[in-house]
Amino acid sequence: MEGVLKVIASTRAAIGCIQAKLDAPDPQTAQWERQAWVEEVKALQRQLAELLMMENRLAGASAAGATVPAADTSREYIRQCITPVEVFNTAQLHDALLAPLGCALPVNSPQRFVLVQGDASLGAKLASVQEEAEVGTAHMFRDWVSVAITHQFALFSFFVADAIINIFARYFPELRISIDCDIVDRSGGARLRPDLLCRVCNALLFKGEHKADRSQFDAAVNELRAKMAKPWDPELQPGVPLPFMLAYAAAGSLLQFFAIETSAASGDVQVVPISPKYDLTLPAHRVEALHATCNVFRILRHTALAIPAIDLGLGQRLVARDGDGRIVRFIHKRIPEFRARHEGAGINDLAQLEAAYEATAGQPGVIQVYTGGSDGGPRLDACGDYIVHLSPVGRPNHGAPSAELERKAAVRAVLEALAALHAKGLVHRDVRWPNLIRTARGAWLLIDLEHVGDAGRSCPPALPLCHAPGMLEAGSIFTTASDLVMVAQQLLSGAPGPLVDELRQQLQARSLTAVEALQHAWFSHPP
The missing domain is CATH 1.10.287 (Helix Hairpins)
Incomplete structure (x- = not known):
C-alpha cells in the first residue's frame, strides 16, 4: 500500500x-x-x-x-446502468438528467455510508454490495466510480472527458464512440474547435469547454455557443433535421450541463442549461454530476438509433502522410514543421502554395481557401506549422465512381484545375482518386494542393507517385504533361469504351494539354 x-x-x-x-x-x-x-x-x-x-x-x-475475486461483471453492470432513454425535446432534458439510472452507481460500503450520512438523498443514487449483490463483482466500474467521487475533484473533468467515454466505448461498440480532447491545445484551431468533442456514429452529439478558473465559467458557456454548435454539416445531410446537442462547461471546480439547439429557420444557436451548476469541491455535487453524466450517455444511446449515415464528423481529425486536418465549417489543415518537412525535403515552399491557391481561386473544379472571417492562409504560424482553411467540406473518395457520367464529371473537374495550375507554370504531382472529394451539390473537387511544384523540375523522393513508370521525362523532369499522364493512369484506368481508350492513349503520349483534353469527344458522348 x-x-x-x-x-x-x-x-x-x-x-x-x-x-x-x-x-x-x-x-x-x-x-x-x-x-x-x-x-x-x-x-x-x-x-x-x-x-x-x-x-x-x-x-x-x-x-x-x-x-x-478475479471475476469482473462490470460490462453487465454498466449495460444495465446505462439503458437507453428517449427524450423528445430540450424541455425534457432537465428531468432526464435527474432520473434514476438503470441501477444505482456502485461504490464500496464505507464510502456509501459516509456520503449518505452527509446527504440522505444520495441513497437512491449509490449502491454497495449490501443494496445490490452485483456491486460485489463489478470491480472496475465500482473502483472507477469510487475514485471519481472522492476528494480528487481536480480529476473529475478527466473522468468525464476521457475515462467515461473510453469505458462506454469499450462496452458499447455499436455506438462507434470517438473522442478528441484538446483541453491544453493553444493552436489557432482551438479558437474554432471545442475542447472536447465526442462523436457517436460520426455525429457530434456531446462536447465540452474547459477553463482553469471558476471566474471563467461564463466564458466557457459562451464558447459552447460559438464553437461547432451543429451535430453535422447540414449541407452534407440535406433535408435531415438536426438533433439537439448535449454539452458541458467546466471552469475550475464548477461543472454544468447544457443542451444546444440550432434554429432551422434562422440559424440562431440556443444554449439551454439542463442541470444545476455543480461545485465539485462538495461530495454530494460530485455524485450528482457523475449521475447526470451517466444519464447523458443514456440519452446518447437512444439518439444514436436515429442518426443518418455520416461520412465526415465535425471536428474529426483527417490524417495524411505529411499533416492532418480537422473539419469545422471548413477543413483546418495543418502540416507540422513545414520548413523541415517540405522545404527541407525539396517538395515546395510557402510562396509556391500561395501561388497555387491564387491560381485556382474561383475555379469550380478545385478546393478553395475559406475566407469567411478566419485567417484562412496559407500561412505559417508562430511555431512554423503550415495552416490553411479549406472549403467546401465534401465527402471523401477512395476509388473511381461506378457511373460513367460521374467519372466524366470528376475527370473534367481535375482537368479544369490542372489547366489553371499549368497556366501559372505549376504542376499538382499527386493526381489520384483519394485526392478528389464530392460536395453535397454533386460537384467534384481536386484537393491536396500542398504537393504542387514548379513545372519542368525534378521531383523529390517524398512524392512516390511522381516516380511511377512513364511519369517523368528525360532527366527525371516532371512537366505539365506528367500531370496528365497521372490522369490517364490513375483516373482513366479501367474505364471501358473506345473513346476513353483514345483519350487515355493521347494523355499517356503527352500529345494533349489540359485545355485540349477538355475538348475531347469522350466528355460529350452519351454513355
Whole structure:
C-alpha cells in the first residue's frame, strides 16, 4: 500500500510539471513537442486513475480482510446502468438528467455510508454490495466510480472527458464512440474547435469547454455557443433535421450541463442549461454530476438509433502522410514543421502554395481557401506549422465512381484545375482518386494542393507517385504533361469504351494539354 501511495505522489508531481509547461508555452516550442506533452499528460492521468483505483481496491480488501475475486461483471453492470432513454425535446432534458439510472452507481460500503450520512438523498443514487449483490463483482466500474467521487475533484473533468467515454466505448461498440480532447491545445484551431468533442456514429452529439478558473465559467458557456454548435454539416445531410446537442462547461471546480439547439429557420444557436451548476469541491455535487453524466450517455444511446449515415464528423481529425486536418465549417489543415518537412525535403515552399491557391481561386473544379472571417492562409504560424482553411467540406473518395457520367464529371473537374495550375507554370504531382472529394451539390473537387511544384523540375523522393513508370521525362523532369499522364493512369484506368481508350492513349503520349483534353469527344458522348 505504501508503495502505491509513493507512485501516486510522483505521478501527480509529473502531471503538474508538464501542465506548467503547457500553461505557459514557449513560442519556440514546436507544435509536435507540445502535442507530445499533451499525450504524456493524458497517459499520466490514466495511470493516476488506475493507481487511485488500485489504492481504493487495496484499502477495501484490507478492511475486509480478504482479496478481491478475479471475476469482473462490470460490462453487465454498466449495460444495465446505462439503458437507453428517449427524450423528445430540450424541455425534457432537465428531468432526464435527474432520473434514476438503470441501477444505482456502485461504490464500496464505507464510502456509501459516509456520503449518505452527509446527504440522505444520495441513497437512491449509490449502491454497495449490501443494496445490490452485483456491486460485489463489478470491480472496475465500482473502483472507477469510487475514485471519481472522492476528494480528487481536480480529476473529475478527466473522468468525464476521457475515462467515461473510453469505458462506454469499450462496452458499447455499436455506438462507434470517438473522442478528441484538446483541453491544453493553444493552436489557432482551438479558437474554432471545442475542447472536447465526442462523436457517436460520426455525429457530434456531446462536447465540452474547459477553463482553469471558476471566474471563467461564463466564458466557457459562451464558447459552447460559438464553437461547432451543429451535430453535422447540414449541407452534407440535406433535408435531415438536426438533433439537439448535449454539452458541458467546466471552469475550475464548477461543472454544468447544457443542451444546444440550432434554429432551422434562422440559424440562431440556443444554449439551454439542463442541470444545476455543480461545485465539485462538495461530495454530494460530485455524485450528482457523475449521475447526470451517466444519464447523458443514456440519452446518447437512444439518439444514436436515429442518426443518418455520416461520412465526415465535425471536428474529426483527417490524417495524411505529411499533416492532418480537422473539419469545422471548413477543413483546418495543418502540416507540422513545414520548413523541415517540405522545404527541407525539396517538395515546395510557402510562396509556391500561395501561388497555387491564387491560381485556382474561383475555379469550380478545385478546393478553395475559406475566407469567411478566419485567417484562412496559407500561412505559417508562430511555431512554423503550415495552416490553411479549406472549403467546401465534401465527402471523401477512395476509388473511381461506378457511373460513367460521374467519372466524366470528376475527370473534367481535375482537368479544369490542372489547366489553371499549368497556366501559372505549376504542376499538382499527386493526381489520384483519394485526392478528389464530392460536395453535397454533386460537384467534384481536386484537393491536396500542398504537393504542387514548379513545372519542368525534378521531383523529390517524398512524392512516390511522381516516380511511377512513364511519369517523368528525360532527366527525371516532371512537366505539365506528367500531370496528365497521372490522369490517364490513375483516373482513366479501367474505364471501358473506345473513346476513353483514345483519350487515355493521347494523355499517356503527352500529345494533349489540359485545355485540349477538355475538348475531347469522350466528355460529350452519351454513355
